[in-house]
Amino acid sequence: MRVYKSLKGLKDIYPNIIVALGNFDGIHLGHQRLIGEAVAVARRTNGTAAVLTFEPHPLMVLKPEMAPAMLLDQESKQRIMAELGVDILILLPFTQELAHLSPEEFLKEILVKEMNVRGIVVGYNYSFGYKGSGTSEDLRSYALEYGYSLSVIPPVKVGEQVVSSTLIRNKLAEGDVIAAKRYLGYYPFTEGIVVTGDRRGGNALGFPTANIDCPDGMMVPAKGVYSVHVELDGETYLGVANVGTKPTFHGNNPRTNIEVHLLDFCGDIYGKKIKVQYIRKLRDEKKFNSVHDLINQIQADVLSARFDHPE
Ligand SMILES: Cc1cc2nc3c(=O)[nH]c(=O)nc-3n(C[C@H](O)[C@H](O)[C@H](O)COP(=O)(O)O)c2cc1C
Ligand SMILES: Nc1ncnc2c1ncn2[C@@H]1O[C@H](COP(=O)(O)OP(=O)(O)O)[C@@H](O)[C@H]1O
Numbered sequence: 436m437r438v439y440k441s442l443k444g445l446k447d448i449y450p451n452i453i454v455a456l457g458n459f460d461g462i463h464l465g466h467q468r469l470i471g472e473a474v475a476v477a478r479r480t481n482g483t484a485a486v487l488t489f490e491p492h493p494l495m496v497l498k499p500e501m502a503p504a505m506l507l508d509q510e511s512k513q514r515i516m517a518e519l520g521v522d523i524l525i526l527l528p529f530t531q532e533l534a535h536l537s538p539e540e541f542l543k544e545i546l547v548k549e550m551n552v553r554g555i556v557v558g559y560n561y562s563f564g565y566k567g568s569g570t571s572e573d574l575r576s577y578a579l580e581y582g583y584s585l586s587v588i589p590p591v592k593v594g595e596q597v598v599s600s601t602l603i604r605n606k607l608a609e610g611d612v613i614a615a616k617r618y619l620g621y622y623p624f625t626e627g628i629v630v631t632g633d634r635r636g637g638n639a640l641g642f643p644t645a646n647i648d649c650p651d652g653m654m655v656p657a658k659g660v661y662s663v664h665v666e667l668d669g670e671t672y673l674g675v676a677n678v679g680t681k682p683t684f685h686g687n688n689p690r691t692n693i694e695v696h697l698l699d700f701c702g703d704i705y706g707k708k709i710k711v712q713y714i715r716k717l718r719d720e721k722k723f724n725s726v727h728d729l730i731n732q733i734q735a736d737v738l739s740a741r742f743d744h745p746e
Contacts, residue, residue, distance in 0.1 A: 436513065438525075441527075445549065445550055451483060452523075452552045452553060453482045453484055453485065453553060453554035454486070454556070455469055455486045455557075456556070456557050457557065457558060459512070460506050460512075461603055462515045464620045465599070473486070473554070473586075474520040483522045484522045484523075485522065487550075488526060490527065496531070504604065504652060506603060506604065506623070506654050508626065508650060511626060527545075537569075540564070553583055555578075555583055555584070555586070556586045557571050557585075557586075557588070558588050558590075559587055559588060559590055571585070593617055603615050607655075607657070608657055610657035610658075623712070624710050624713065625653065626708065626710045627648045628647065629647060629705050630647070632646040647711065655678060656716070658691065658720050660677050660720060661678065661713045662714045662740035662742075665711055667707060668707070674695045674740070675695065675696050676694065677695075678720070680720070681720075682720065683723045683726070695709070696733070
């Protein structure tokens with residue numbers, strides 16, 4: 436998959452672009468269906484499967500205080516899109532100027548003039564252009580004139596629930612990682628570099644923990660203890676993770692920390708990149724009266740986590 440940050444020259448390199456439009460935070464089951472449709476149309480028509488998305492998230496530019504925590508970092512997002520078969524990803528810088536294009540201008544200037552799209556795929560509730568006033572009906576009304584096909588993907592449901600990024604954020608905020616996985620189609624995860632912590636885990640507790648540095652603005656599940664799968668150097672380990680503030684030691688320290696103890700592993704992994712996939716919430720984080728009680732509880736957590744083998 437090739438990544439572009441500008442539209443310049445694209446239509447000359449790719450004369451038959453089928454584009455999926457949207458923000459796709461999380462690339463959940465609904466997004467996967469939508470992007471899958473663009474890929475299918477492109478394969479059928481000998482075209483190029485493209486995703487056009489904005490960077491940063493439009494709300495970061497328009498109303499930063501309203502911008503949600505992101506479900507996926509940019510690198511993971513690109514990896515999943517490539518796995519879905521996307522040929523080109525266009526990360527269009529979202530500017531005030533772009534935000535002020537009317538729906539008609541966005542369609543004519545960007546999709547037709549710059550990209551000469553042959554196919555457009557959007558979700559049932561897609562909106563675009565100034566203040567999001569354009570809808571899929573507007574795209575439909577110009578399809579014949581500009582010669583593109585239009586697919587509008589109906590809501591994807593799991594049971595009675597319509598899958599959405601907001602629903603998934605709410606589930607993660609409740610610590611319900613099992614529900615989040617049901618809607619994402621994969622285990623929610625945090626990826627980051629192992630940094631030094633308070634150097635207490637291995638020495639005082641007998642449970643060394645890899646502390647991960649999580650980029651700001653990323654969604655993290657509710658505070659608590661989780662069984663996890665950890666990817667490190669191409670291997671997958673079972674682990675127990677604590678998402679929280681370590682109240683036994685830190686009093687009212689507000690900064691949420693993610694740390695994981697890998698089962699059946701020993702080694703120095705400072706500076707390494709690890710991916711922590713949340714499998715199941717085991718319990719809430721709590722303040723223990725003694726280090727001894729905390730150690731006993733972590734031992735019990737490890738026993739519970741042993742039930743959650745990696746596939
Ligand atoms: C499985 C697991 C569960 C934990 N549960 C709690 C908890 O309930 N309360 C708490 O204060 N700290 C908890 N901790 C965090 C420990 O206090 C922490 O690992 C220890 O302070 C070491 O921190 P360090 O890695 O910065 O040295 C937990 C850690 C793990 C690995
Ligand atoms: N089983 C393990 N799980 C996690 N980290 C481990 C494990 N074995 C060794 N380590 C190493 O030990 C470090 C954690 O030790 P710890 O005493 O908790 O110190 P820190 O406070 O710096 O995290 C990890 O960052 C990692 O390099």
